[in-house]
Amino acid sequence: MLHIAVGVLRRGSEVLISQRLAGKPGAGQWEFPGGKLEPGETVTQALRRELAEELGVEVLDHQPLMRLVHQYPDRTVLLDTWLVNRWKQEPSGREGQATRWCPVEALSTAGLLAADQPLVAALQWPACYAFTPDHWSANDLLSIRQQLATSAVLTRLRLPRLSDTAYRDLVLRLLDSGVQRLAVDRTEIDWAAAAAAERLILHLPGHALESAGSQAPAWAGGCVVSCHDQKTSQQAAQWGAQTLVIGSARRTATHPDRLPAGWSELRRLADGAGLPCYAIGGLTPRDLSVARRAGCFAVAGIRGFWPRSA
Numbered sequence: 001m002l003h004i005a006v007g008v009l010r011r012g013s014e015v016l017i018s019q020r021l022a023g024k025p026g027a028g029q030w031e032f033p034g035g036k037l038e039p040g041e042t043v044t045q046a047l048r049r050e051l052a053e054e055l056g057v058e059v060l061d062h063q064p065l066m067r068l069v070h071q072y073p074d075r076t077v078l079l080d081t082w083l084v085n086r087w088k089q090e091p092s093g094r095e096g097q098a099t100r101w102c103p104v105e106a107l108s109t110a111g112l113l114a115a116d117q118p119l120v121a122a123l124q125w126p127a128c129y130a131f132t133p134d135h136w137s138a139n140d141l142l143s144i145r146q147q148l149a150t151s152a153v154l155t156r157l158r159l160p161r162l163s164d165t166a167y168r169d170l171v172l173r174l175l176d177s178g179v180q181r182l183a184v185d186r187t188e189i190d191w192a193a194a195a196a197a198e199r200l201i202l203h204l205p206g207h208a209l210e211s212a213g214s215q216a217p218a219w220a221g222g223c224v225v226s227c228h229d230q231k232t233s234q235q236a237a238q239w240g241a242q243t244l245v246i247g248s249a250r251r252t253a254t255h256p257d258r259l260p261a262g263w264s265e266l267r268r269l270a271d272g273a274g275l276p277c278y279a280i281g282g283l284t285p286r287d288l289s290v291a292r293r294a295g296c297f298a299v300a301g302i303r304g305f306w307p308r309s310a
């Protein structure tokens with residue numbers, strides 16, 4: 001497997017992409033700058049060297065974003081991807097390649113290598129994913145709707161105590177008050193008929209895949225699946241999920257008797273998933289950097305993602 005150090009230079013809401021040169025695999029397509037580790041090099045040494053060689057920049061700050069394994073017909077690559085927020089010198093194509101700044105929301109149609117699609121999802125999906133506590137009512141959510149509308153956190157509405165009608169009404173009211181996107185898990189409701197359905201994401205637990213048809217439904221907002229093992233994560237990827245929630249990182253109050261998989265198992269799951277993964281299990285938003293070191297681009301949870309009164 002080829003280990004590749006990949007850098008995502010970020011400037012506000014744009015990232016730098018470069019065009020692959022003639023004679024290289026994927027010539028003419030776009031990619032994030034980077035390249036193969038040389039013998040004896042660490043990934044961050046390779047990152048700094050590749051960005052200096054390809055763009056003429058000196059990296060000042062780099063943080064892990066995600067790891068992604070992709071199999072080409074003739075080679076397997078591990079894209080070890082880093083966010084680069086600060087650097088010295090203006091980046092330019094030092095090897096004759098074209099470069100351009102691309103808005104994150106336009107990356108899906110920028111002509112990137114197919115292998116990069118999970119990386120694009122990781123840049124576009126929120127880095128924090130908050131599940132509502134089971135005992136919450138519709139009013140609990142309506143009372144914080146302004147906060148939900150301005151927050152960058154993605155919310156999953158679980159709310160098992162609500163009827164389908166009450167659940168649907170709540171979702172529509174939240175979307176109407178400006179909440180940008182919401183994850184819902186009730187497939188019995190005809191969401192396609194709802195206004196702003198494109199702002200809804202379908203969240204399914206792994207065991208629901210059996211009865212969810214052979215392919216993910218065409219939800220504009222995408223589908224996310226919770227998994228605890230490799231078999232389910234592969235099934236979810238084949239089914240057409242865009243992201244996964246994998247756990248458990250640590251022991252949780254929700255499942256105190258479940259043995260946590262731990263970070264090394266999460267890293268194995270994330271590497272094998274081929275999709276961007278939210279880590280879950282006893283985490284808070286403050287665990288984002290440890291989750292990223294374990295190959296998960298983001299964190300999810302219940303307690304720890306809401307104000308203490310929740």
Ligand SMILES: Nc1nc2c([nH]c(=O)n2[C@@H]2O[C@H](COP(=O)(O)OP(=O)(O)OP(=O)(O)O)[C@@H](O)[C@H]2O)c(=O)[nH]1
Pocket residue numbers: 002004005006024025026030031032033034035036050070077079113115116
């Ligand atoms: N840099 C980079 N490589 C990627 C991306 N996506 C992706 O599949 N790759 C694959 O990862 C490998 C990176 O190799 P590279 O050609 O950049 O390697 P390099 O800079 O060391 O070049 P060289 O072999 O000409 O010295 C290629 O097989 C390429 O297809 C990406 O976004 N950025």
Ligand SMILES: [Mg+2]
Pocket residue numbers: 033034035036054
């Ligand atoms: Mg390269």
